[in-house]
Amino acid sequence: MSNDIRLITLNNYERPKILENKSKGWVTNGRNNEFYQYLIDRKNGSPTHSTILNSFNNLVYGNGLSVKNVERNLSDFTRFKTILSNKDLRRIIADFNLFGEASMQIVRTKGGDISSVYHLPKELVVPSIENEEGEITSYWFCKDWSNANKNKPE
Numbered sequence: 741m742s743n744d745i746r747l748i749t750l751n752n753y754e755r756p757k758i759l760e761n762k763s764k765g766w767v768t769n770g771r772n773n774e775f776y777q778y779l780i781d782r783k784n785g786s787p788t789h790s791t792i793l794n795s796f797n798n799l800v801y802g803n804g805l806s807v808k809n810v811e812r813n814l815s816d817f818t819r820f821k822t823i824l825s826n827k828d829l830r831r832i833i834a835d836f837n838l839f840g841e842a843s844m845q846i847v848r849t850k851g852g853d854i855s856s857v858y859h860l861p862k863e864l865v866v867p868s869i870e871n872e873e874g875e876i877t878s879y880w881f882c883k884d885w886s887n888a889n890k891n892k893p894e
Contacts, residue, residue, distance in 0.1 A: 766866045766880045766893065773885035776863030779838055797834045804829065824857040831859035839863075843879070866893075 756770030756778075769775035783790050804826055807817045828844075835842040843860040860881065868878045882893035 760869055762869065764893075765868050767869060768866050768885065772888070773863065773866055773882075776839060777886075780863065783838060793834070793837060797830070797837055800833050800837065801830055822856075823854055828857065828859040831861075835859070835862045 756775045758767060758769060759771065760767050770778075783793055805817075805821070805824075807813050832842045832844060839862045841862060843862050843865040845858045845860050847855045847858070849855045864881055864883060864885070866880050866882075866885070867876045868880065871877055880893040882888050882891055884891045885893075
């Protein structure tokens with residue numbers, strides 16, 4: 741029996757470079773924002789990985805959103821339930837668990853109140869380049885970042 745130390749190298753985590761496109765004004769995860777599709781392909785290609793993620797999403801979602809002291813907060817809670825649907829909440833949770841982040845579209849009324857919240861697939865949204873204060877002030881949406889010339893980002 742040997743006392744040698746053996747090193748077993750498993751797959752190394754390789755995150756792509758964050759690329760700033762100064763001429764267009766956006767920042768992508770890898771060329772053409774391809775890192776998100778890479779993660780989606782890994783999930784879809786592995787039944788074990790997919791099952792673990794789906795189970796974890798169900799655990800996080802649980803019974804949906806709830807509130808303590810329902811009598812005191814019932815009107816606020818019922819209003820919030822009309823703003824964010826259970827379907828969108830599940831999708832937001834799934835994106836957050838897969839990518840470590842999620843995107844939402846928040847629609848406001850003319851008075852400034854929140855009218856509704858919708859899930860936006862994270863792989864379709866990228867941030868703008870930071871301003872002088874280091875803040876991200878806007879985001880870009882594109883249906884296909886691999887062909888951004890044909891599908892114009894908004």
